[in-house]
Amino acid sequence: MATSPNNGSPTSKTDFVNAYLDGNPTGGAKAVNEAWAAAGHEGKISDTLVHRLRSEKGLTGNRPPGREPGSGNGTSARSPASRARPARRRGRPSRYSPAADRPATKAAPPPPPRSAAEDGGLEAEFDRLLFRVMGLGMPDVEEAIRHARRLLVLREGR
Structure with missing residues (x-):
């Protein structure tokens, strides 16, 4: 000292x-x-x-x-009035911050539905239907869709 x-x-x-x-x-x-x-x-x-x-x-x-x-x-x-307000943060919000902290953005519209020809034909539509039925747990309908899909593939010669 x-x-x-x-x-x-x-x-x-x-x-x-x-x-x-x-x-x-x-x-x-x-x-x-x-x-x-x-x-x-x-x-x-x-x-x-x-x-x-x-x-x-x-x-x-x-x-x-x-x-x-x-x-x-x-x-x-700080004055009592300014203590009531949260401090403003400058700059871009963190990409890890909760969505409530980010400014509201307009949601993108859903894509337009595609035709069967654009998606690869009926085979793709059968696949989509098959997965939906599998999620519902209906094995007899699932087997019928698989059979119909096989017939389509054989008819188209793939």
């Missing part, structure tokens, strides 16, 4: 920086070190200590003129 040659002044670097920032809220690490040397102390106060203490006092960041700094506990000095 650093000691001060003057009685009644702060004895630790942290106390010195806190006292300096109370009187000079815009002072940075360079100004604090100049005041430290002018007070007759040896050594240097680390920039990290100054920045940490400025942050704890709410003296960091860009604030409009006249705005009071926060209380130093990580909360900002």
Whole structure:
């Protein structure tokens, strides 16, 4: 712990920086070190200590003129009306965020139904029907559709 040659002044670097920032809220690490040397102390106060203490006092960041700094506990000095609203997030929403956070988009219309000729003929239609019947659990109808499909394939010569 650093000691001060003057009685009644702060004895630790942290106390010195806190006292300096109370009187000079815009002072940075360079100004604090100049005041430290002018007070007759040896050594240097680390920039990290100054920045940490400025942050704890709410003296960091860009604030409009006249705005009071926060209380130093990580909360900002916001009005009660602004606390009621959630903070706006800028930029694109994350692709992993829930759908409720994303802006509403218009759903794409379903594709138009295709004719049997476009899908590969009746054989494809039989396949679709067969899978639907399999899902319903009707083995006798399933066998009849398989038989009809075989007859179609034999007739077309595939």
